[in-house]
Amino acid sequence: MLEKALKESTNFIDTLISFNGEEPWQCTFIYGPPNTTEKHQFWANLHLIRKETSSKWCIIGDVNIVADQSEKEGGNPINSNKAKWFLDFTDVVGMIELPIKGGKFTWSNMRSNSEAIVERLDNVLISSEWSVAFPKAIGILEAAVASDHNPIVVLLEGLQKKRKKVFKFESRWLLEEECFSKVNEAWAENSGNNAHFHLNRNLKNTRIKLQKWS
Template sequence: MMKKQRYLERLKTKNKFSGSFYVDPRGMAGGLALWWTEGVSITITKDSINFIDTLVSLNGEEPWQCMFIYGPPHTTDKHQFWANFQQIRKNATIKWCVIGDVNIVADQSEKEGGAPVKCSQAKWFLDFMEASGLIELPIKGGMFTWSNMRSNSIAIAERLDKILISNEWSLAYPKAIGMLEATVTSDHNPIIVSL
């Protein structure tokens, strides 16, 4: 077990999570960690450097698909990733939810500061959303989920973290909301889904 995973396992135990799954980073970048508590049954169906695909069952209810995502940060990888992701969605036959850092803003309103939004990247993401029949669950508590931690004229803030849901998922959890929490050490704010 990697040194980083040993640290994460200690943190998981300290915070009373009962289950875990990890995707190792490549070099110093990336890596994913998924933790869950008692009463939540998670089956890992597929994983990659960019996502952990799961079946989630809460307290014995009918399972639904949830994908925890870290979208590629490099432009050269984004188009292929969203095309592949669309194929995964085509094969989904149950309620579906995607949570995480998509690493794309959908339009200029989701960015403040820095260079303008690249329309081609936004189009890849929006095409995926449309073809997949997903909608964004609104997140309360702020517009932007990431910042470059700078101030004044070099400050940049973006809405990179999203919660995407299928219509079936929305009907099963009509009171679900997303919440943006304050960050402590990261340049991303944590997002929480409350059912």
């Protein structure tokens, strides 16, 4: 949960976040200025935040820079000078990109065919200390709704695998008359001359009917 806001400006909100009373960590939500003349000050401000921040730091948002040509399709080639600002920042400050699942590009000009342009403008940058604190963390790219950007959701514990529920027959069910009727219904649905052929299907139907009934 958000513990407190530290600093804010037109292009960033710097916050302190803590969950369940654990040691807080710093998270800066950003919107990189599209205007080239404002980009230099924007990156300078992030450098300044790093000097004042705790070791565990995460940056989330619209960088508004394409760092590599592979992260853009359509339109003009990327601006290498702007890309250098981003790469220099991550190198000097020691930030790495959090893996993001769900797609390669985060922005679209909402056009099609030869006029279509897609770019990766949004990112999640993390310090090595933050990475150690949340080793399972990943970013998930969600569908764009009422925006030309795809939102990114950060899952600190990674994707949780759904455990397959193991079927267990409860002996107390034998005390219920309805239990026997459910078993009879399951086997009657797939009756036939070849009992061996229908065995697996009948057992599966029995499990399903008893689970629903229970």
